[in-house]
Amino acid sequence: MTAQNEGGSAILTKLEPFGISPAKAEVPKDAPPPGSQGPSVPSPGASVSDITATIQQLQAENRMLYDRLLRKQAELENMRRRMQREKQEYFDQANAGLIRALLPSLDAFERALKARDQRVPDGFFQGMELIYSGLLQVLERAGLARIEVLGHTFDPHLHQAVEIVKDDRRRDQEIVEELLPGFTFRQQLLRPSMVKVAVAKRENGSQRLGDLHPAGS
Numbered sequence: 001m002t003a004q005n006e007g008g009s010a011i012l013t014k015l016e017p018f019g020i021s022p023a024k025a026e027v028p029k030d031a032p033p034p035g036s037q038g039p040s041v042p043s044p045g046a047s048v049s050d051i052t053a054t055i056q057q058l059q060a061e062n063r064m065l066y067d068r069l070l071r072k073q074a075e076l077e078n079m080r081r082r083m084q085r086e087k088q089e090y091f092d093q094a095n096a097g098l099i100r101a102l103l104p105s106l107d108a109f110e111r112a113l114k115a116r117d118q119r120v121p122d123g124f125f126q127g128m129e130l131i132y133s134g135l136l137q138v139l140e141r142a143g144l145a146r147i148e149v150l151g152h153t154f155d156p157h158l159h160q161a162v163e164i165v166k167d168d169r170r171r172d173q174e175i176v177e178e179l180l181p182g183f184t185f186r187q188q189l190l191r192p193s194m195v196k197v198a199v200a201k202r203e204n205g206s207q208r209l210g211d212l213h214p215a216g217s
Contacts, residue, residue: 096188144185146183
C-alpha cells in the first residue's frame with residue numbers, strides 16, 4: 001500500500017464515529033480511477049508548452065482537492081454543532097421534566113412556611129426554611145426562574161387568570177394577587193402563574209375582560 005493510500009485509509013478510519021465507514025465512503029465523481037497516477041510527468045526533452053500544461057493541470061487538481069477538503073471540514077463542523085445542540089436540547093428536556101415534577105414539593109414548602117402553627121417550635125420552621133432555600137438555589141442554578149407577577153400587567157403567555165376583580169384604583173388587567181407561582185426553565189415556560197387580575201369598566205359600565213386567557217391556550 002502506498003503512502004497516499006495509507007493516508008486516505010487513516011482519514012476514513014477517523015470518520016467512522018460519524019457513521020462514515022471506509023466500505024461505505026463515496027468516491028467523488030471527479031476522482032481519478034484506481035491505479036491512476038494523475039498527470040504524466042514530462043520527459044526531459046518535453047517542450048515548454050507541455051511542461052506548462054502539466055503545471056496548469058496540477059494546479060487545477062490542487063485547487064479542486066483543496067476546495068473539496070474545505071467542504072468536508074465544513075460538513076464535519078456543522079455535524080458536530082448539530083449533535084452538540086441536539087444533545088443539549090435532550091438534557092434540557094430531561095431536566096425540565098424532573099424540575100416540573102418537583103414544583104408541587106416547592107408549593108408544599110411555601111404553604112407550610114406561611115401557615116405557621118404557634119404550637120410548633122420556631123426551630124422546626126427554621127429547618128424547613130433552610131431545606132427550602134437550599135433546594136430552590138440548586139434548581140435556580142440549573143436554570144429555574146420564578147415569574148414576577150405582582151404589579152405587572154397580565155400576559156396570556158405567562159399568566160393564567162383564575163379570578164377577575166373590579167377595582168378602579170388599579171390599572172386595567174393589572175395583577176393584584178398571585179395564587180400559585182409560575183416558573184420558567186432556561187427561558188421556556190414551565191408552569192404559568194395562577195393570578196387574580198383587576199379589570200376596569202367601560203363608560204357603559206360593562207367589564208373589559210381583554211385577553212385574559214390561560215397561558216398556553
